[in-house]
Structure formats: C-alpha cells, structure tokens
Amino acid sequence: MAAPRRSKRLVRELLRIVLAFLLLPYVLIPFYRLDFIHPVSTLMLADLAIFQGYDRQWVGFDEISPHLVRAVMMSEDGQFCSHMGVDWEQMKGVVDDALAGEATRGASTIPMQTVKNLFLWNSRSLIRKGLELPLAIFADAIWSKKRTMEIYLNIAEWGPGVYGIEAAARYHFKTSAAKLTPSQAALLAVSLPNPIERVAGKPGKGMKRLAALVDRRAKRSGAYITCLYE
CATH class of the missing domain: 1.20.5 (Single alpha-helices involved in coiled-coils or other helix-helix interfaces)
Known part of the structure; x- marks a missing residue:
C-alpha cells in the first residue's frame, strides 16, 4: 500500500x-503594471541559464522614437488600439484557413506576443496558444496600451542576445532608440518575425521593399495610433 x-x-x-x-x-501581470518594474523574457532567462548573457537597456515609452512605435504597430498589429488583447477577426480567418486545409497566416497581436515572450515559449502549439489567449486578454485589461507597447519593445529580440529597442538601435545602427529615423524604424519592425535571418542593419532587397511598405503605412497611421499619441 x-x-x-x-x-x-x-x-x-x-x-x-x-x-x-x-x-x-x-x-506577475498586475505587478508588471508598475513603471519601475523592468521584466525579462523567457528567452533572456534562457540565455542566462546557458551562461550566454544578453544585451538589454530598458527605455521608457517616451524615450522611443515615434517612428519606431508606428512602424512596429503597423507591421505587427494594426488594430492594436481597438482590440482588447486579441484580434478576433484575424483569429477567425486563421481558423477558417486551417479548417479549409490552407496555409495559415499569423494572427498574434502585440499583447499576445508580449505575454508569450514573458511567460511562454516560441514553438507553435495549440497548448501554447490556449495559454496565450487568456493571458493576452488579462494583460490588456490590466496594462495601459502604452505600458504594453513599452514592455513589448523592451523585451523583443532583435538579434543574437540583443533584446529591447535601445540595444537594437545601438547594435544595428549605432544610434539610440530615441533617434531612429523612419527608414531605420521600418527595417527594425520588419525584422521582428525572424531577427536572426532578417538583419535590420544589413537588409537584402526583399527586406528593403517590405520596410518601404511598412514605412508608408506608418506615415499614414494617424487614425490607428490614438491610444498611444493623442
């Protein structure tokens, strides 16, 4: 027995x-609402665990170039200001494509990517997505839109061991997050889905074309960014 x-x-x-x-x-999400808390991502913790280390210097939202904020939003989540953590229209389209046997597109919002980076893992799985959705809704309810964007831009990966927009700006363009130009911002924004292969500081022709499209969208983004800039 x-x-x-x-x-x-x-x-x-x-x-x-x-x-x-x-x-x-x-x-942790209510705790991270406090401005003086600078959370780290699971990838950053993994780098520490294998004694690799990482480069990250936290900067506040107002210390980040608006060009970068607009470019990232229009590249990653154009409805950021209007949804409540999850873009259900985009999510429905992904589900419909999957049921039809078609290739699915990304539907992750910035809140979804932020909670994934903070608490979950990178590989695609239904389990991870099932954990990610309620976390994104909860985070969006607790954090302001500015705080969500601030956290996201300070934990996003922009190269091997390069995390956060300040480290990324210095690594790729030898400048600060506050001084990024529109073209630099667009290149950084389009590198986000795969920053190891898409190197913002050394873009190929395809990446330059995509960055130019994002730059045009960012310059016309006034109606979409009212939750960040009044």
Missing part, C-alpha cells in the same frame, strides 16, 4: 507545480 500512496502524493505534487506555473503569470 505504501507504493500507491507515494504515487498519489507524487501526482498531487506535480499537479500543484503545474497549477503554480499556470497561475504565476496572472500574479
């Missing part, structure tokens, strides 16, 4: 650990 009891205790302990893992982000 001792062995079955030990097995039950082990299962209970494992369930407690899993539950704690699931609930921890909901405890």
